[in-house]
Amino acid sequence: MIESALKQDLSRAFSACYDINIPADEISIQPTRREFEGSHTLVCFPYLKQTRKSPEQTAEGLGSWLVENSVVVSGYNVVKGFLNIVVEDSSWLQEFSGILASENYGNFPDRKEEVMIEYSSPNTNKPLHLGHLRNNFLGWSVAEILKANGYSVHKVQIINDRGIHICKSMVAWQRYGDGETPAETGKKGDKLVGDYYVRFDREYKTEIKELVEQGIPEEEAKKEAPILKEAQEMLLRWEQKDPEAVHLWERMNGWVYSGFDQTYKQMGVDFDKLYYESETYLLGKEEVLKGLEKGIFFRKEDGSVWVDLSKEGLDQKLLLRSDGTSVYMTQDIGTAILRFRDFPEIIRQIYTVGNEQEYHFRVLFLILDKLGYSWAKECYHLSYGMVDLPTGKMKSREGTVVDADDLMNEMIATAEEHTRELGKIEGFSGEEARELYEMVGLGALKFFLLKVDPKKRMLFDPNESIQFQGNTAPFIQYTHARISAILRKAEQLGISANEVPETGSLHEVERMLINMLGDYPGRVAEAGQNYAPDIIAQFVFDLSKEYNRFYQEISIFSEDDEELRTFRVALSAVVARVIRHGMSLLGINVPEQM
RNA sequence: GGUCCUGUAGCUCAACUGGAUAGAGCAACUGCCUUCUAAGCAGUAGGUUCGGGGUUCGAGUCCCUGCAGGAUCACCA
Numbered sequence: 001m002i003e004s005a006l007k008q009d010l011s012r013a014f015s016a017c018y019d020i021n022i023p024a025d026e027i028s029i030q031p032t033r034r035e036f037e038g039s040h041t042l043v044c045f046p047y048l049k050q051t052r053k054s055p056e057q058t059a060e061g062l063g064s065w066l067v068e069n070s071v072v073v074s075g076y077n078v079v080k081g082f083l084n085i086v087v088e089d090s091s092w093l094q095e096f097s098g099i100l101a102s103e104n105y106g107n108f109p110d111r112k113e114e115v116m117i118e119y120s121s122p123n124t125n126k127p128l129h130l131g132h133l134r135n136n137f138l139g140w141s142v143a144e145i146l147k148a149n150g151y152s153v154h155k156v157q158i159i160n161d162r163g164i165h166i167c168k169s170m171v172a173w174q175r176y177g178d179g180e181t182p183a184e185t186g187k188k189g190d191k192l193v194g195d196y197y198v199r200f201d202r203e204y205k206t207e208i209k210e211l212v213e214q215g216i217p218e219e220e221a222k223k224e225a226p227i228l229k230e231a232q233e234m235l236l237r238w239e240q241k242d243p244e245a246v247h248l249w250e251r252m253n254g255w256v257y258s259g260f261d262q263t264y265k266q267m268g269v270d271f272d273k274l275y276y277e278s279e280t281y282l283l284g285k286e287e288v289l290k291g292l293e294k295g296i297f298f299r300k301e302d303g304s305v306w307v308d309l310s311k312e313g314l315d316q317k318l319l320l321r322s323d324g325t326s327v328y329m330t331q332d333i334g335t336a337i338l339r340f341r342d343f344p345e346i347i348r349q350i351y352t353v354g355n356e357q358e359y360h361f362r363v364l365f366l367i368l369d370k371l372g373y374s375w376a377k378e379c380y381h382l383s384y385g386m387v388d389l390p391t392g393k394m395k396s397r398e399g400t401v402v403d404a405d406d407l408m409n410e411m412i413a414t415a416e417e418h419t420r421e422l423g424k425i426e427g428f429s430g431e432e433a434r435e436l437y438e439m440v441g442l443g444a445l446k447f448f449l450l451k452v453d454p455k456k457r458m459l460f461d462p463n464e465s466i467q468f469q470g471n472t473a474p475f476i477q478y479t480h481a482r483i484s485a486i487l488r489k490a491e492q493l494g495i496s497a498n499e500v501p502e503t504g505s506l507h508e509v510e511r512m513l514i515n516m517l518g519d520y521p522g523r524v525a526e527a528g529q530n531y532a533p534d535i536i537a538q539f540v541f542d543l544s545k546e547y548n549r550f551y552q553e554i555s556i557f558s559e560d561d562e563e564l565r566t567f568r569v570a571l572s573a574v575v576a577r578v579i580r581h582g583m584s585l586l587g588i589n590v591p592e593q594m
Numbered sequence: 595g596g597u598c599c600u601g602u603a604g605c606u607c608a609a610c611u612g613g614a615u616a617g618a619g620c621a622a623c624u625g626c627c628u629u630c631u632a633a634g635c636a637g638u639a640g641g642u643u644c645g646g647g648g649u650u651c652g653a654g655u656c657c658c659u660g661c662a663g664g665a666u667c668a669c670c671a
Contacts, residue, residue: 033614043613045651081616081651160671277671304669313597314667321669328671358598359666385599422633440633453609456600457664464605465667468633470619471607480632486630493645519610526610538608538618545618552626552635557666572630592632 284334
């Protein structure tokens with residue numbers, strides 16, 4: 001509110017001092033750098049042509065007018081063409097009491113608009129890994145941020161449950177599994193199925209080698225290896241709905257799903273609706289055939305169906321193979337259409353998928369547009385960079401993946417170790433302690449993955465990446481725990497923090513904190529527009545940092561002035577509230593004590 | 595080769611959309627626990643913002659060009 005008041009007053013100042021008309025909402029104010037006095041800065045250079053004065057004179061004129069005529073301004077200083085404005089303490093207090101009173105601070109009113117966001121979307125032949133963690137945390141957090149912005153959000157995923165990759169695991173299990181099940185081995189279902197996928201690859205390579213030794217050329221051997229033939233036959237039988245194949249497929253996918261559920265639960269990630277490729281690929285095929293009839297697509301001599309995107313600067317893209325079977329793109333066409341049928345009210349669909357698929361989504365959106373779906377232009381590919389390891393790229397076939405479950409458990413164990421070393425768990429029950437380890441360990445992981453601009457690829461070094469000091473979740477959680485301790489004490493002392501004095505002399509850090517708190521809704525909006533959890537992460541860190549400065553420099557309970565003491569408790573309470581809110585947008589919980 | 599993304603302190607990242615002397619964290623070094631939690635605070639040191647041009651009062655940010663890294667351009671998913 002201070003900012004908009006300042007803009008109004010500046011607009012008036014421009015017209016009073018220089019007789020020029022600049023609407024308030026066209027004036028841009030930036031935060032004053034720390035080394036100068038004041039909180040808000042007007043850069044005067046852009047207005048010089050209209051004021052016809054030097055930068056200093058322009059700033060000087062506006063500043064002195066503001067001090068005389070604006071109720072929020074108590075002082076100013078001019079450095080070159082920069083007008084630094086000092087805001088009246090009573091205005092800060094008024095601003096703060098507004099924030100204190102607003103119940104839903106950080107949430108915007110219902111916009112009556114629906115959006116859909118997709119994330120995770122794994123294959124069912126291998127367990128989730130570090131890349132999925134970035135994907136899931138990003139998608140889930142963006143969903144929360146959009147909710148805070150007043151959208152109603154549907155969280156979905158498409159499960160790639162059919163295709164040759166599944167059949168590979170099935171064949172390997174049939175051959176070598178000896179009836180093994182998750183229940184009897186105690187192994188998570190997704191892990192068990194993943195192991196057979198790896199086993200397939202190993203046996204496949206062995207068979208190729210044997211064939212090559214028998215004098216068959218390598219290219220041919222790759223096609224003729226018996227185990228691969230078996231997998232292809234399996235896929236064919238599945239597509240023909242052979243009961244045995246379908247039964248095995250259902251059984252093994254079931255194992256995978258229960259394994260995934262466990263992982264999602266620990267991640268704190270969920271979905272409102274699941275889509276299965278096995279249920280959407282046929283619709284995609286129908287749509288392609290319809291498009292063919294309408295002349296949007298064309299058929300080549302061999303019977304394959306294509307779309308020509310050369311007018312759009314791309315090339316031709318295959319939609320149906322010559323044998324009539326569908327490809328990845330076909331399935332995604334079907335899925336998109338099905339989703340808009342299921343949820344006719346959604347205005348946008350957001351796909352959280354790695355940046356290696358940027359081309360794919362450009363093509364997909366173009367095709368949907370060509371098919372005449374008006375919503376195609378509103379689809380958005382939320383693209384993010386890969387997570388690299390010090391050893392290079394993760395490759396599941398080479399075993400250089402960081403498994404999601406392993407990593408989360410390691411994080412929790414490290415958090416426990418750290419906490420014990422610091423001796424921070426006196427008075428905790430076993431259950432409470434475990435909750436804390438999980439909160440801190442998973443929080444550190446999520447924050448690490450979310451604080452970075454999604455576009456950027458990032459390096460994950462298992463030994464060094466996760467820290468508990470500095471720009472990390474534990475630092476922020478710790479700040480929240482500190483405030484909680486203060487609030488507990490205030491309650492004991494009978495200080496209720498609902499009333500804020502109207503006047504009083506504030507400390508620089510207190511002004512800064514109120515200023516930052518006032519910024520928060522704007523940051524939530526910005527994060528929503530840009531699908532950018534990193535903006536929230538950065539904000540919550542900055543706020544925590546500032547609070548710790550306050551905590552260090554200013555004593556609350558030894559303050560003699562009762563009103564000031566109450567104000568400081570209230571300020572602390574609001575900071576804690578905003579930290580909690582911001583962290584919840586990232587999917588991170590904060591403790592009362594640590 | 596075409597298209598897209600990225601390049602900022604030794605490392606990981608910021609920089610409010612073109613503003614002041616480019617900021618944080620980690621790592622290194624120096625201080626601060628008899629006070630509301632030291633997972634903290636204060637400080638020192640660390641930079642040719644990949645190079646070269648241009649646009650203007652002003653460029654890490656915009657334009658051109660070169661360099662480096664990555665992704666992608668499949669009858670794979």
